[in-house]
Amino acid sequence: xxxxxxxxxxxxxxxxxxxxxxxxxxxxxxxxxxxxxxxxxxxxxxxxxxxxxxxxxxxxxxxxxxxxxxxxxxxxxxxxxxxxxxxxxxxxxxxxxxxxxxxxxxxxxxxxxxxxxxxxxxxxxxxxxxxxxxxxxxxxxxxxxxxxxxxxxxxxxxxxxxxxxxxxxxxxxxxxxxxxxxxxxxxxxxxxxxxxxxxxxxxxxxxxxxxx
Amino acid sequence: xxxxxxxxxxxxxxxxxxxxxxxxxxxxxxxxxxxxxxxxxxxxxxxxxxxxxxxxxxxxxxxxxxxxxxxxxxxxxxxxxxxxxxxxxxxxxxxxxxxxxxxxxxxxxxxxxxxxxxxxxxxxxxxxxxxxxxxxxxxxxxxxxxxxxxxxxxx
Numbered sequence: 257x258x259x260x261x262x263x264x265x266x267x268x269x270x271x272x273x274x275x276x277x278x279x280x281x282x283x284x285x286x287x288x289x290x291x292x293x294x295x296x297x298x299x300x301x302x303x304x305x306x307x308x309x310x311x312x313x314x315x316x317x318x319x320x321x322x323x324x325x326x327x328x329x330x331x332x333x334x335x336x337x338x339x340x341x342x343x344x345x346x347x348x349x350x351x352x353x354x355x356x357x358x359x360x361x362x363x364x365x366x367x368x369x370x371x372x373x374x375x376x377x378x379x380x381x382x383x384x385x386x387x388x389x390x391x392x393x394x395x396x397x398x399x400x401x402x403x404x405x406x407x408x409x410x411x412x413x414x415x416x417x418x419x420x421x422x423x424x425x426x427x428x429x430x431x432x433x434x435x436x437x438x439x440x441x442x443x444x445x446x447x448x449x450x451x452x453x454x455x456x457x458x459x460x461x462x463x464x465x466x467x468x
Numbered sequence: 469x470x471x472x473x474x475x476x477x478x479x480x481x482x483x484x485x486x487x488x489x490x491x492x493x494x495x496x497x498x499x500x501x502x503x504x505x506x507x508x509x510x511x512x513x514x515x516x517x518x519x520x521x522x523x524x525x526x527x528x529x530x531x532x533x534x535x536x537x538x539x540x541x542x543x544x545x546x547x548x549x550x551x552x553x554x555x556x557x558x559x560x561x562x563x564x565x566x567x568x569x570x571x572x573x574x575x576x577x578x579x580x581x582x583x584x585x586x587x588x589x590x591x592x593x594x595x596x597x598x599x600x601x602x603x604x605x606x607x608x609x610x611x612x613x614x615x616x617x618x619x620x621x622x623x
Contacts, residue, residue: 299501306494314493315485328490335497336504343506404481423482454478 415450
């Protein structure tokens with residue numbers, strides 16, 4: 257999928273490709289105005305962007321860092337950095353993709369620091385790689401959501417991120433490639449393996465539950 | 469590939485993301501934003517944010533120092549700059565002259581085409597391998613290695 261989303265300050269509408277769904281195109285056009293205003297220093301406009309993306313950025317952060325306090329700190333930092341760097345944003349990618357790239361880099365940095373701290377503090381903790389406090393997604397059945405979140409936490413990092421961005425953050429394969437800095441084919445592989453692995457874990461848990 | 473009902477359930481569950489639990493999150497961010505001036509004339513690198521580029525990864529890979537190094541190594545192996553090396557290093561580097569002369573001799577006309585193709589393939593493969601390691605840092609799936617520069621920690 258190709259996104260054309262130039263920040264054209266002449267007032268011309270953004271170029272929409274045929275592959276873009278109508279609803280997404282309308283959202284992008286509306287968002288373009290908000291991004292323009294925030295770029296010009298309008299804090300109220302930036303607040304709209306924070307409200308729109310706070311949960312998605314937080315979700316990406318917690319699925320990398322696996323710690324809710326760290327995830328909130330990462331999400332806050334992401335928005336502050338985005339605010340600082342917004343004048344440099346030219347709109348060649350979607351705003352969301354650019355924001356997730358900032359969040360991704362910040363989350364990796366925080367995770368490295370967390371791992372170092374946990375390594376020092378919890379050398380003998382066998383559960384070191386699990387969530388400290390498991391986040392629960394919104395909507396649907398609570399038990400299923402909690403179960404899914406636990407299983408997602410067992411996937412390799414790149415698969416978790418690819419699944420989060422693809423299903424939860426409405427990013428195309430090409431855009432996920434930009435966030436992760438990998439080719440689209442690699443993203444497809446992560447998605448395919450992530451889905452397959454998740455399905456295996458899901459089935460294994462269901463079978464274990466039915467036999468016990 | 470046909471999806472089962474279980475796959476559809478899983479995908480619908482994946483669409484529900486964990487929500488930020490803090491009710492004051494936006495206010496906290498905006499408070500920090502109000503205290504954070506926008507530095508004038510700063511680059512994306514200085515702010516440690518990704519450059520807003522739309523170049524594909526392989527274009528960016530071509531600009532990487534390791535790729536350029538791979539180009540140079542491949543070029544040396546290919547022997548085309550043998551003359552250049554010979555001219556520039558005759559006095560100071562007799563060993564290099566001998567080596568490049570040997571390389572040039574290796575590419576005799578009867579085997580030149582095959583050699584060039586082999587060298588080109590070697591160059592492409594070498595560039596890809598070097599770029600891969602430079603970007604990913606690891607061959608293990610699921611690991612991002614050290615591909616992403618670490619941002620300085622916020623004080």
